[in-house]
Amino acid sequence: xxxxxxxxxxxxxxxxxxxxxxxxxxxxxxxxxxxxxxxxxxxxxxxxxxxxxxxxxxxxxxxxxxxxxxxxxxxxxxxxxxxxxxxxxxxxxxxxxxxxxxxxxxxxxxxxxxxxxxxxxxxxxxxxxxxxxxxxxxxxxxxxxxxxxxxxxxxxxxxxxxxxxxxxxxxxxxxxxxxxxxxxxxxxxxxxxxxxxxxxxxxxxxxxxxxxxxxxxxxxxxxxxxxxxxxxxxxxxxxxxxxxxxxxxxxxxxxx
Amino acid sequence: xxxxxxxxxxxxxxxxxxxxxxxxxxxxxxxxxxxxxxxxxxxxxxxxxxxxxxxxxxxxxxxxxxxxxxxxxxxxxxxxxxxxxxxxxxxxxxxxxxxxxxxxxxxxxxxxxxxxxxxxxxxxxxxxxxxxxxxxxxxxxxxxxxxxxxxxxxxxxxxxxxxxxxxxxxxxxxxxxxxxxxxxxxxxxxxxxxxxxxxxxx
Numbered sequence: 001x002x003x004x005x006x007x008x009x010x011x012x013x014x015x016x017x018x019x020x021x022x023x024x025x026x027x028x029x030x031x032x033x034x035x036x037x038x039x040x041x042x043x044x045x046x047x048x049x050x051x052x053x054x055x056x057x058x059x060x061x062x063x064x065x066x067x068x069x070x071x072x073x074x075x076x077x078x079x080x081x082x083x084x085x086x087x088x089x090x091x092x093x094x095x096x097x098x099x100x101x102x103x104x105x106x107x108x109x110x111x112x113x114x115x116x117x118x119x120x121x122x123x124x125x126x127x128x129x130x131x132x133x134x135x136x137x138x139x140x141x142x143x144x145x146x147x148x149x150x151x152x153x154x155x156x157x158x159x160x161x162x163x164x165x166x167x168x169x170x171x172x173x174x175x176x177x178x179x180x181x182x183x184x185x186x187x188x189x190x191x192x193x194x195x196x197x198x199x200x201x202x203x204x205x206x207x208x209x210x211x212x213x214x215x216x217x218x219x220x221x222x223x224x225x226x227x228x229x230x231x232x233x234x235x236x237x238x239x240x241x242x243x244x245x246x247x248x249x250x251x252x253x254x255x256x
Numbered sequence: 257x258x259x260x261x262x263x264x265x266x267x268x269x270x271x272x273x274x275x276x277x278x279x280x281x282x283x284x285x286x287x288x289x290x291x292x293x294x295x296x297x298x299x300x301x302x303x304x305x306x307x308x309x310x311x312x313x314x315x316x317x318x319x320x321x322x323x324x325x326x327x328x329x330x331x332x333x334x335x336x337x338x339x340x341x342x343x344x345x346x347x348x349x350x351x352x353x354x355x356x357x358x359x360x361x362x363x364x365x366x367x368x369x370x371x372x373x374x375x376x377x378x379x380x381x382x383x384x385x386x387x388x389x390x391x392x393x394x395x396x397x398x399x400x401x402x403x404x405x406x407x408x409x410x411x412x413x414x415x416x417x418x419x420x421x422x423x424x425x426x427x428x429x430x431x432x433x434x435x436x437x438x439x440x441x442x443x444x445x446x447x448x449x450x451x452x453x454x455x456x457x458x
Binding site: 015016017019021055057058059060061064065066067068069092096100101105106107108113114115116117226230233234236237243244246247248250 | 258259260261262263264265266267268279280281282289290291292293294295296297339340373374403437438440441442454455456457458
């Protein structure tokens with residue numbers, strides 16, 4: 001269930017995770033609902049691995065506070081910490097981060113957090129990434145890490161989205177095959193003219209086509225809404241993948 | 257003094273007694289988020305068993321039928337996940353660990369809960385005695401769903417919910433504390449939500 005390489009890396013006692021002030025240096029609208037915030041965080045710890053997340057803490061002027069967790073979208077090698085936040089309409093925090101925050105604003109965060117849902121090029125592959133919607137964010141950090149390190153690990157991404165307009169990081173994903181990352185897309189609420197790809201929910205046939213054969217013992221990472229992750233992880237086990245090779249991160253339906 | 261987030265007003269819940277919400281948590285309702293490290297295991301009841309072993313006079317094992325025959329109680333508790341959500345007044349049917357631990361003799365001070373699939377979490381023995389912890393097998397009057405840890409999970413509501421191991425299969429009593437799965441990945445060894453003990457060093 002555990003990979004000693006990872007445990008060895010994380011076996012060191014870490015310094016306590018202190019709250020740091022991040023300053024927004026850039027904003028990018030990724031889709032109609034999602035925005036990337038790039039932050040400058042002084043003294044950000046150097047032990048970040050692709051797949052980790054941060055805790056964000058916001059404070060209102062009367063002292064009221066709200067905390068949420070967000071996956072890190074940037075690679076550990078990148079200058080600036082990128083978070084991609086999807087707006088949840090009735091959310092408490094995501095509308096603030098996607099609409100109110102401007103370049104120059106600051107908010108508190110701490111991290112990087114997590115150690116199991118992580119991938120480092122030394123973990124090898126084959127690497128299979130299966131994302132539902134904004135579940136792509138921590139998996140994109142893995143793809144970016146692979147690119148920054150010019151790794152040639154066999155890497156395959158399957159992304160399930162409602163429509164093409166909902167796909168994050170479109171330009172980067174379009175260039176990914178040139179760097180040896182095989183990309184597969186399915187659009188579950190297909191209405192895009194000219195789309196000739198898959199238009200159904202992820203199923204066993206699709207996962208088999210993405211591959212590789214479970215006998216190659218790929219490292220599999222699945223991230224997305226709970227029902228998506230439950231379904232995909234179950235299918236992977238049924239196809240013969242060892243449960244211990246399938247890492248999951250469920251984005252709960254949360255109060256955003 | 258935390259920095260004010262310009263333009264952030266927040267949304268305070270007026271329908272929940274704020275003294276029930278630990279720092280940094282927010283209330284979800286009616287959803288019940290799922291968090292697990294891997295696929296949900298399918299545990300057939302015919303092969304299910306629950307064992308208390310380790311530093312005990314004699315290990316004890318219960319089959320599913322023997323477990324269901326134990327005295328149970330209805331428990332209404334608030335639960336707090338380290339990922340920030342809390343749920344108020346969750347209702348479980350459960351066997352108190354006082355009933356199960358009453359069957360063994362031990363001088364141990366720690367316990368490791370172990371699950372189908374290899375997940376573990378560690379707790380001081382004192383934290384699962386005296387009406388503080390249960391093995392739960394129903395939620396809201398229904399058999400516990402597999403994604404929520406069914407057929408049976410540990411329920412220790414006064415600690416962050418990762419301590420309440422899903423798919424529970426055993427408790428091992430230990431003389432020494434040994435960090436469990438998430439505790440080795442940077443999460444706090446004890447996990448008191450009221451002290452916001454989320455990560456190492458908190």
